Amino acid sequence: MIKYLVRRTLGWLLMIVVATNVTYFLAWSFLDPRSNYVGRKPPVTPEQIENLLRPRNLDASVPLLDRWWAWFTGILLRWDWG
Known part of the structure; x- marks a missing residue:
């Protein structure tokens, strides 16, 4: 059993x-998380968008597998699903 x-x-x-x-x-x-910041008043520069997305692990300049690994280890080690 x-x-x-x-x-x-x-x-x-x-x-x-x-x-x-x-x-x-x-x-x-x-x-596309970048679309949340396009068309805002006042406009947001691409550098500001990059700085907003990087801490959230959504930056497109970081390879997908690196972002996935950071997300997966966050779940396993800190129970952080975000």
Whole structure:
């Protein structure tokens, strides 16, 4: 019985990890955080936009895998999903 429960728990954990990673990559491919700052009054310069997105791990100049790794380790080590 314990073997069954451990196997089911590991299966659910694996499914959660896969689902959250797929969601991260889908959000990366379809969402544009830069669009939130375009067209503001007063206008925001591209440098200001970069400075706003960098601390949130949304800067496009940083490679995707580096941003993903920072996000994933944040979840595992600090329980920070943001």
